[in-house]
Each structure stands twice: as structure tokens, then as C-alpha cells.
Amino acid sequence: MIVAEPKPVEEIKKMLDGYDKVLMVGCGTCTTVCLTGGEREVDLMATAVRLMHKVEGKDIQIGQQTILRQCDWEYIDELQNVEDYQAIVSFACGAGIQGLARRFTNIPVMPGVNTNFIGFNEEYGLYSEQCKACGECILDKTGGICPVARCAKGLLNGPCGGTNNGKCEISSDKDCAWVLIYNQLEGQGKLDQFKQILAPKDYGKAGNIRMLDLRK
Amino acid sequence: MKSGVSNITSQSEAFEKWMVENPVKPPCTSACPVNADIQSFVSLVAQGRFRESLDAVRERCTLPGSLGRICHHPCEGECRRNDVEGAVNIRAIKRFAADICTDEPHYTPVPKTQGKRVAIVGGGPAGLTAAYDLAEDGFDVTIFEKNDACGGAIYVGVPKYRLPKNIVAWDVAAIASLGVDIKTNTTIGKDIQFDDIAKDYDAVLVAIGLSVSRNIPIPGHDAEGVLLALPFLKEANFNDNATVGKRVVVIGGGNVAFDVARSARRLGAEEVNLCCLECESEIPAFSWELEEAAEEGIKINPSWGPKEIKVKDDKVTGIVFKRCTRVFDENRMFNPAYDECELLEIDADNVIMAIGQGADMTGFTGTSLEVDGRGRITWDPATLKTNLPNVFACGEVVTGPGSAVAAVRNAHHAATAIERFLTTGKAEAVVMPEPIPIGKLPDFTIEAITRKEKNLVPMVEPAERVKSFAEVEAGFDIQTAIYEAQRCMNCSRGADIIPEKCAACLTCVRVCPFGAPYIAEARVANFSWESCQACGICAAECPGNAIQVAFNDDTKINEAIDAGTSGITVFGCQYAVPTVKNPASKATPAPPGVNMVRLMCTSRLDIQHLLRAIENGVDGVAVLACPDDKCRYRKDINWAEVRTERARRIIEAAGIGADRITFMGSPGSPEAFDEMMGEFKAKLNELGANPLSKVLVK
Amino acid sequence: MGFKEDIQSGKFVVTAEVGPPKGTDITRMIHHIKALKGKVAALNVTDNQSAVMRVCTLAIAKVLMDLDVEPIYQMTCRDRNRLGLQSDLLGAAVLGIKNVLALTGDHTTLGDHKDAKPVFDIESVQLLQVINGLNEGRDMAGLELQGKTDFFAGAIVTPEANPLEPQFAKFEKKVEAGAKFFQTQAVYDMKKFHNFMERASKYNVPILAGVLLLKSAGMAKFLNKFVAGISVPDELIQELANAEKPLQKGIEIAGRQIAELKDVCAGVHVMAIGAEDKVPDILAAAGL
Numbered sequence A: 001m002i003v004a005e006p007k008p009v010e011e012i013k014k015m016l017d018g019y020d021k022v023l024m025v026g027c028g029t030c031t032t033v034c035l036t037g038g039e040r041e042v043d044l045m046a047t048a049v050r051l052m053h054k055v056e057g058k059d060i061q062i063g064q065q066t067i068l069r070q071c072d073w074e075y076i077d078e079l080q081n082v083e084d085y086q087a088i089v090s091f092a093c094g095a096g097i098q099g100l101a102r103r104f105t106n107i108p109v110m111p112g113v114n115t116n117f118i119g120f121n122e123e124y125g126l127y128s129e130q131c132k133a134c135g136e137c138i139l140d141k142t143g144g145i146c147p148v149a150r151c152a153k154g155l156l157n158g159p160c161g162g163t164n165n166g167k168c169e170i171s172s173d174k175d176c177a178w179v180l181i182y183n184q185l186e187g188q189g190k191l192d193q194f195k196q197i198l199a200p201k202d203y204g205k206a207g208n209i210r211m212l213d214l215r216k
Numbered sequence B: 001m002k003s004g005v006s007n008i009t010s011q012s013e014a015f016e017k018w019m020v021e022n023p024v025k026p027p028c029t030s031a032c033p034v035n036a037d038i039q040s041f042v043s044l045v046a047q048g049r050f051r052e053s054l055d056a057v058r059e060r061c062t063l064p065g066s067l068g069r070i071c072h073h074p075c076e077g078e079c080r081r082n083d084v085e086g087a088v089n090i091r092a093i094k095r096f097a098a099d100i101c102t103d104e105p106h107y108t109p110v111p112k113t114q115g116k117r118v119a120i121v122g123g124g125p126a127g128l129t130a131a132y133d134l135a136e137d138g139f140d141v142t143i144f145e146k147n148d149a150c151g152g153a154i155y156v157g158v159p160k161y162r163l164p165k166n167i168v169a170w171d172v173a174a175i176a177s178l179g180v181d182i183k184t185n186t187t188i189g190k191d192i193q194f195d196d197i198a199k200d201y202d203a204v205l206v207a208i209g210l211s212v213s214r215n216i217p218i219p220g221h222d223a224e225g226v227l228l229a230l231p232f233l234k235e236a237n238f239n240d241n242a243t244v245g246k247r248v249v250v251i252g253g254g255n256v257a258f259d260v261a262r263s264a265r266r267l268g269a270e271e272v273n274l275c276c277l278e279c280e281s282e283i284p285a286f287s288w289e290l291e292e293a294a295e296e297g298i299k300i301n302p303s304w305g306p307k308e309i310k311v312k313d314d315k316v317t318g319i320v321f322k323r324c325t326r327v328f329d330e331n332r333m334f335n336p337a338y339d340e341c342e343l344l345e346i347d348a349d350n351v352i353m354a355i356g357q358g359a360d361m362t363g364f365t366g367t368s369l370e371v372d373g374r375g376r377i378t379w380d381p382a383t384l385k386t387n388l389p390n391v392f393a394c395g396e397v398v399t400g401p402g403s404a405v406a407a408v409r410n411a412h413h414a415a416t417a418i419e420r421f422l423t424t425g426k427a428e429a430v431v432m433p434e435p436i437p438i439g440k441l442p443d444f445t446i447e448a449i450t451r452k453e454k455n456l457v458p459m460v461e462p463a464e465r466v467k468s469f470a471e472v473e474a475g476f477d478i479q480t481a482i483y484e485a486q487r488c489m490n491c492s493r494g495a496d497i498i499p500e501k502c503a504a505c506l507t508c509v510r511v512c513p514f515g516a517p518y519i520a521e522a523r524v525a526n527f528s529w530e531s532c533q534a535c536g537i538c539a540a541e542c543p544g545n546a547i548q549v550a551f552n553d554d555t556k557i558n559e560a561i562d563a564g565t566s567g568i569t570v571f572g573c574q575y576a577v578p579t580v581k582n583p584a585s586k587a588t589p590a591p592p593g594v595n596m597v598r599l600m601c602t603s604r605l606d607i608q609h610l611l612r613a614i615e616n617g618v619d620g621v622a623v624l625a626c627p628d629d630k631c632r633y634r635k636d637i638n639w640a641e642v643r644t645e646r647a648r649r650i651i652e653a654a655g656i657g658a659d660r661i662t663f664m665g666s667p668g669s670p671e672a673f674d675e676m677m678g679e680f681k682a683k684l685n686e687l688g689a690n691p692l693s694k695v696l697v698k
Numbered sequence C: 001m002g003f004k005e006d007i008q009s010g011k012f013v014v015t016a017e018v019g020p021p022k023g024t025d026i027t028r029m030i031h032h033i034k035a036l037k038g039k040v041a042a043l044n045v046t047d048n049q050s051a052v053m054r055v056c057t058l059a060i061a062k063v064l065m066d067l068d069v070e071p072i073y074q075m076t077c078r079d080r081n082r083l084g085l086q087s088d089l090l091g092a093a094v095l096g097i098k099n100v101l102a103l104t105g106d107h108t109t110l111g112d113h114k115d116a117k118p119v120f121d122i123e124s125v126q127l128l129q130v131i132n133g134l135n136e137g138r139d140m141a142g143l144e145l146q147g148k149t150d151f152f153a154g155a156i157v158t159p160e161a162n163p164l165e166p167q168f169a170k171f172e173k174k175v176e177a178g179a180k181f182f183q184t185q186a187v188y189d190m191k192k193f194h195n196f197m198e199r200a201s202k203y204n205v206p207i208l209a210g211v212l213l214l215k216s217a218g219m220a221k222f223l224n225k226f227v228a229g230i231s232v233p234d235e236l237i238q239e240l241a242n243a244e245k246p247l248q249k250g251i252e253i254a255g256r257q258i259a260e261l262k263d264v265c266a267g268v269h270v271m272a273i274g275a276e277d278k279v280p281d282i283l284a285a286a287g288l
Ligand SMILES: Cc1cc2nc3c(=O)[nH]c(=O)nc-3n(C[C@H](O)[C@H](O)[C@H](O)COP(=O)(O)OP(=O)(O)OC[C@H]3O[C@@H](n4cnc5c(N)ncnc54)[C@H](O)[C@@H]3O)c2cc1C
Pocket: B070, B071, B072, B121, B122, B123, B124, B125, B126, B127, B144, B145, B146, B147, B150, B151, B152, B153, B154, B157, B158, B159, B186, B187, B188, B189, B207, B208, B209, B210, B211, B233, B255, B256, B259, B360, B363, B394, B395, B396, B397, B401, B402, B403, B404, B405, B407
């Protein structure tokens, strides 16, 4: 799932300087699940922004709507009376935010969240990055543990010298992906896979303006 | 409605709605013959809101002081806390709510808006209850009572060591205060004729109970020294010079027999034998009666049937019993069999018959009220009507002997029937609710529930008990009552899902300490009401706002928040906010300038709630924690504190000042609470007015 | 005779390192280089060591050569993508640099530009392959070069890594990818190092054991706490703590270590971290 975090309310407030009719749009899928862009957060942000305006003696009207997904035209079109607003704050991931920006070209659309990564929901409120969407999956060779996403350096051929007691050199609370991979492969009796030198990745794949056409 | 029980966790109206709408009820309420809103009155005691609790009790248990002492409390038998470490002592809590409020004024009369008059014959529990309901509904109610005071069997029969008479009088006075006209020393059939009231009143309710004790026609049954239970108990209750012989034999195994035996001990009998037909396991009296009687030195002789009373000079000298081999036959019909070869003779100065009561129909024979050959009123248990169009009957006179609370239930039924008859002109069958109890607590939930040992009520030592008619059972003190009330788990008032909003995100599943939520087949969260403890953590975390907790929903919480527009708004769980300053006071317990918002648990607190209070213009918002050892829930995460922190950050960013919202510990005592509020106020004074209101309450 | 020849001849080889300064003033560095000149086979030139931005390696390597000292050109993958790395390597060849040490490089978050985008387009094993390719006359894209390189490529290994196994597997990969010599992270636990050497010797690549000058007990403790793959034994820390002149003690210890390593591996790589002028004393203490 896509994981995002709430933007500080100050930042949202700043984006809305000069507007007094604003629509806040929640997304009912990924950002709801990661507690960042669902109806509750939209509610909270709307209240917070309204409070901030009130303190400054300004009036702001904030509409709130949450749709199932902001990355699909059909759901975006469920939004109502959008033209009544001067600005939109989207609480979807970057894809959804841009969905609104593409649909409502004459209304500025602001991001309400910072989109972080493709992650796994470890437990309540705790998410971990698992995939960089590199377009060239190598999980078959790395014991099902992605070094591109989970090794701080995205190394492909084993741990760097910084690996320390199973932890990564960047932080003692992060696992060294390569130790995990080694252990996993060892447990599966597949250490020969570890010994194969993996070639540099084709970053041409990930670095382009990506489109996927499955109809072809 | 005579008193507004209005707060978030208990609302009489909400309760009624809930009774109708919710398919399952807490097992205590389901087991209670009058389906009392036990959670509400228990939780009000837990919050120190005693007067409100008393009013909530009285809604269904119309005689709180009396029933708080003598009710056989089937509720406790079903309490789900039994599976944790022991039932909530519901009866003692009810009694506490009554006792702590005895000096409180009763009610103001309810205006008689209906313009219809109802006569009630008999001021026992049944008649009093019907009077309560009908008076509340605005009818003009008159009770005709034969005795010098109301209360019926619990007044004349139940011994005062279990139920002091002033308590009954207090219960009666509360009902009278609603505007019920009570005419004592007025026997229908003697002082006033039944047919006259049947004509003069729009409706008549006959609730004359069972006031004559039966005798057994065995040889010697009319000798001097043979007594009947009810007259004997009446003597014991009201004649300070009453006496009894040194050796007493009581015949009967019901609760009345035990009252007789135990009263005899108190009147000076040294050797009291209680003999009954039933074998030990079948003795109909409550187990605690057997225990307490045995403690008081009463010898219980099961499986003996009276054969003859030995008489000398017309006076009782003893009694002979034959072995009773069975009481009921194959068809569960009363049909005792004896073995005449096995006999038991006991010497006695008095033999007291406590084998059952019958109705006294003398005042009704020859009237238009139809009474059958066996002296029973012709009666329909669904409409509660007699043969006469405007005459109804209820209570033991028609249902036969039972418990007081059963008579109260039947009287609620009758009151509803009469109310409908008087408003629609038709007598229709009234269906009383038979709530389905919620299921048992699952094991994993039991595991997660914080243990809190049950409090028993203190009893006077047996040796001391038999010396007088002083009450044997003491009530709870305030602290114990509150603690005990805090043990209630609010069974079945749980979380509910708004399916369209559910994203199946699993947040509820993950945050619930009790394992209640699960993702149901349609990929929508659902809640096991069996497990849910109604803490509200999930409702405040659900990112889709898809969860509401019954009795703790946002609409009600917001109403309570909006009551505060200046000063301080305090959020606390129903237990953390100490309100026991003036124990009996019904008035808002919070210090002036403080708006108290009670949540089932502060884990229900939403950041929005805090901001709403600030937006309303209050100077400050405090969140109280309950002490860890008191928390009914579990604080793996201190949700309230985490959310308070976020709210603080938001108002700081808004330039309102983080310190206007504060997370406080548990005050512990009302005095400490006042102190905390004082300190907070001082801090708020420093901060100046909330920029959103510009007026500071000093 | 250069570094490559020395090492291939089986001579016990000593290397040391210089850290390019942060800024354009290289006088102190030159002082160090001069002190080491003639005492060591070659000097490593670090590459934005610890992810701290400094003068580029290439320039300093050139300075070394101008002073007639042979450089070992350290190259990390952190700051350049495959284009940058290859073009720098070609540049190094043009300048006459012969030795390259291929490294992954410390993560940017450990350095002084924490917000930098770390590159890691390729990593040490792949870099070794790339160098091989350049030596053979083609770049990563398989395109032919006009004039090939002739690098003597080395890599690093951490013999006291915990856990060792993944590290050792990577060592094997580096050998396979064309590492012709190894310099190790500082070695303190001789028993562990012996074990490592026992396993490593069958690959037939010369290994220069890392010797790090301990300047005080505090420094030793710091290393234990914060530097992966280094564990200074308590006895050494005690020795330093008891010493009147800890630096002198450190030099003595380093000398002792080198003497001990003499029969175990192909040489030593002495890291004096800012006290490069003390390297001759260390070597003297080692009896070299
Ligand atoms: C000794 C004893 C102990 C008991 N202990 C318990 C106990 O511990 N717990 C429990 O739950 N229940 C107990 N009960 C049962 C309980 O008291 C009865 O279930 C309850 O009182 C029945 O209420 P009622 O209103 O139907 O009748 P009653 O209480 O009998 O009331 C009828 C009233 O009608 C009056 N009356 C009768 N005829 C006339 C007339 N012609 N004109 C005017 N007034 C008239 C009577 O004086 C009486 O006041 C006990 C009963 C007895 C006798």
C-alpha cells in the first residue's frame, strides 16, 4: 500500500493564504488505511485550519468530501460543487493529488500529505518501506527481501562494511537488509544465490516518465 | 419525566430507545424482572452522581430502599463479571444509592394532565408501582390501603432486621410526592364499597396481594400456641412487647418460614426447629436464608411432613412429623408422599405455620367483581383485565406468591395496560419486553479484562444478630460503593460500524484491547458485542469515522462539550472525575466555571473534541486520567495523552497556545480536583483570554 | 618497483593513507605526505571519507604523484553514478594513476551533507567489474574505448565483521569480480584475524591488515561504540588508560601489532587518522 504522512498544519495553512473557500478532499483507500488522509484526518485538518483563521480574525469556509479513490476519474467525478471553491487540498497520495489537479485545471490543488513510500502495515500506525517500484523485481534472488528498498544503499551484492550486529550503518534500529537476506537464504539452503553477482540495475526503467499499457 | 437523568453514559430516553432497538441487552438487565437499566444506575454511582443514580433506579425498581435490601437480585446471577472474578454487587449499589439520598427531597407533584382518575386497591409493591407509573403519566391516582401504612407484605411481613420500616416509609413517601393520594386505614369492602369506586373512577386496579396465612388441618391445629406466619410476623414487627415460647417449631421451607424462624429467635426462642416437606436440595428459600438461619442457630429439618400437634390442656406441647419421601409427582405436581413408619417428635411451646398465603377476598364477595370458586379473581394475564371493563388486577393476588420485584414487574405491565385503556378506550394485550441477553464473555476477552475483586456487604455477627431486630446487613460506604460500581463492564453497549465508511483498514482490530473487532465477510469491520467493553478507543482512531459507540456517540459528546463556552472544559472517564464532594447532592458536581464532559473512557476522546471545546471559546481544556489501578480498560497506549499532545500542537500552531490544553493525572479526591482546577485557572489567567473568545473567566 | 610489483613479489608491504582536506589549503597534508615518503609502498587517498565533503581524490592523487609518492586511488559509489565513476577512472588513468581501491562508501546520512541524495548507482562488487571492463577496453555499456586502462584494483574487507558470514561471502564476490588485493578494516582480535586468513588464503589474493593507531583509551572506546567491525579488546584499552603518554603507548601497540601480523598476511595498511607523521615511529616500533 502507499504510505503517506500528514503535512504539518502550518504548511497547509500557508498554502491556503488568500483563499476563503476551500475544499478538502479525503481519499478512502491508501491514505485512509495509513491514518493520514481519511475522513477523520480531513476533519481534523479542516478544524485546525479554521481555528487558525479564526485566531487571525479571518473567515474561511472549508468543504469536506471523502471519495473512495482519487486515482480514478469515476470516483473523482463523485465530488460535488467543486467549482464553488477557490482551492482544493487533497489528502490522497501524489497520484490522487494530481488526479484532482488534472480534473480541475482552473482550481489550484494543494497536497495535504507527504507521500512516503510503498509499504507494509506492520501494526497500528507503523509502516515500513518495502518496495521502490524499480520495475525489475529481483525478490526471487534475494530471499524475498528487497535490498533496493530495504538496504540504505540499495546494494545488490551483499552488505557494506557498515553492517553492525545485524543493524544498518545508518541507524542501530534498522535491520541490515543483507543480513536478513543472508539468513533467509541460509535458512532455505539457497546460499548459492547469495554468491551470484547481480548486475547493476536498469535504472532506465525506473527513471522514465512511466506509463504502463497492459492493453498492448 | 420527573427528573432529567441526562449525561452521556446514561439517558433514560436513550435507554428506552435502546431497549426497543437493540437486539441484545446486558444479561443483568435481561435477568432483572423489571429490566432495570442497571448499567446506568451503576455507572452513575461509579461517577459519584448518586441522586441521579437513585432516580434511574426508581424508574423501574420503584422501591429502591426496600428492593435494595430484599430483592433476590437475579441480575447478579447473570452478571458477566461472574466469569471474571465475581458479579457486580448490584443490589448493594442500588441500596447505597437509596441510603445516601435519604435526606434528599423527594419529587414535586406531576401535573395531572390526563384528567382521568385511577383507584388502586392495595398499597403493596404492586399498587405502589402502578401508582408511580400512572402518576408520572399525569393521571390522578388514589391508593386505598387497609393498613395504617403502605408497603403491603414488605411492610407487615418482611421482618425489620432485613428491612427497617422507615425505609419502606421513605420509598412510599417518594411515590406519594409525585402527587399520589394515599388513603390508609381504608379497607375496600368495609370502609368504602368496591362497586362505588368501580363507578367513580375511570379505572380501578386491584392489587390486594395475599394477606391471609393458611393453616394445615392436622389434629391439634387450633390449639393455643399454634400461630400463623403473617400475624406472627406482624406482631414481631409492630408489637414491642411481643414474645414467643422457648421452643418453637416452624413449618414451611419458603422464605416466609425462614423469616418466621429467625424472628422467633429474636423474640427469645432458644430452640427453633424449621421443618419442611422438601429435601435439602429442594428447599425453596434462598440459599443465603438457609445459611444465615443456620448461623443463627436454627435447626433445619428437611423431608418431614406434619402429622399431628401434641396438645395438653388445650396447649401445644409438641409436634409429630412423618418422613416425607417426595413433594412433587412425576408430572411436577404438588403431591407429597409419606413414610408413616419414620416419625419425628419435637417438643414445642409454639408451632408456627408458614406454608403459604391466600388472598383475602372478603371485601369483594357479592360485588360485581367476578371471583371464582377458589376465591381467585377472573383475570387475563395479557390485558390484566378482570370481568369489569375498567377494572384491572395485578400483583400476587392474581399471579400467586413470588418475589416483590415480580409483583413490581406485573404492576408496570398493569400501568401500561391502564394507560392505554384510558388513552385509547380499549383494553389490549400488552407485551412486556423479554430482552435477549448478550452472550458470555469469550475467554480471550476475560483474559484482557483488568481484575477487580468483588465487595461483599458487611453483615452483623450471628451472635449479635439474634439479640435484636436491628438490621443485619450494613450498606456500602461511599468508597466501596464507587469501587464496586466501577466494576461494571457496561456489557453490550458497544461499538458499531457504519459499513459505507469502513475501509477495512484493521485499525479497530489492532487497537482494541479486548479482541472485539474483526473484519467480517463483506470486508467490513464488525464487532463482537460479547467482547466489546465500549471503551471507544476504536471510534476515536478509525480513520474513516466509521465507528460509533452506543451511549458515547459524537452527537452526545458534542452536546456536552457545547455546554461549555467559557471557563474550563474537563474531559474525564466516567470514573476519573471525582464528584463525591456533597455525596447526596444532585447538583452539578463540578466547581463553578468548569464544564464536565464524561466519557465512558478517556480513550474515547477525539482530538476533535478538544478542538471543539477550544473553538467554543473556553479558556482551557483539561483531560483527566483515571488512576492506572482503577482503569477498567487497559492502557497499553495512553490514548488520551497521545491525542491531547496532537491537539496541543495544533492549537500552538494556531497561536492559541499549547498550554490551554493539558493532560492531567488523576485527581483522586474532589479536593485535589478543585486544587488542580485552581492551578490550571491560574495558568490560564497568565495566558490571558482564548483569542477565540477574548473573554477570560478569572 | 611500485606497489603492485612489491605486493606481487611477496614482500611485506606497508601502506598508509592521507585524507584530503576540507578546503584548498593542503600544506598540512603535504607535510604528512613528505613524512611518509619512502617509508611506505603507497598512500591511499580517501574519497570524501565518512561522507564528509573534501578535496576530490583525483586532485590529491595527482599532488602525491608530483611529490613522487604512489597513490592508491579510493573510489566510492556514493557520489557519482556510473557515468561519473567511469569518466573519473579514465581521467585517473590519463593522469597515470595505477591503483584503485573500489568501495561502496559510507552513507550520506553519516556525513556532513545529510540531505544529499546518495547515488549508489552501482556498488563495490560491480565497480570492480567495471574496472576490469575498462582494463579490457570497454565501458559498462559494452562500448569500446579508445585506449584502455591498466588498473591494479583492490577492495576492502572487514575480518571482524559481525556477522562475518555475509561479509565473507561478499569478499568472495569481490575476488570473483577482480579484486587483486585487499586492505582490511582495523584488526585487533588476532585470533579472529587468523581464522579469517585461514579461510581467505585459499583465494590467493594479498591481504593488507588494517592497523589503526589508538591515540587514547577514549578513542578506543569511541571506536568500539560507533564504528562497525572494530572491537578493541579491553586489555588494550586498559593499557592505554594506564599509560602516562597514551599516544606513545598507541604507537607501541600499533608497532607490536604489525610485528605480529608480519607472518600472517601480505602487509599492513596503517591508518593514523591525522597523525600520519607518526607512521614512521610506528614502523620503527614494529622493527621495520
Ligand atoms: C414474610 C414475607 C417475606 C418476604 N420476603 C421477600 C423477600 O425477601 N424478597 C422478595 O422479593 N419478596 C419477598 N416477599 C414477597 C413480597 O413481599 C411480595 O411478593 C409482594 O409484597 C407482593 O406485592 P403485592 O403488592 O402484590 O401484595 P402485597 O404486598 O400483599 O400488598 C397488598 C396490599 O393490599 C392491601 N389490601 C388487601 N386487601 C385490601 C382491601 N380490601 N382494601 C385495601 N387494601 C387491601 C394489603 O394491606 C397490602 O398492603 C415476602 C413476603 C412475605 C409475606
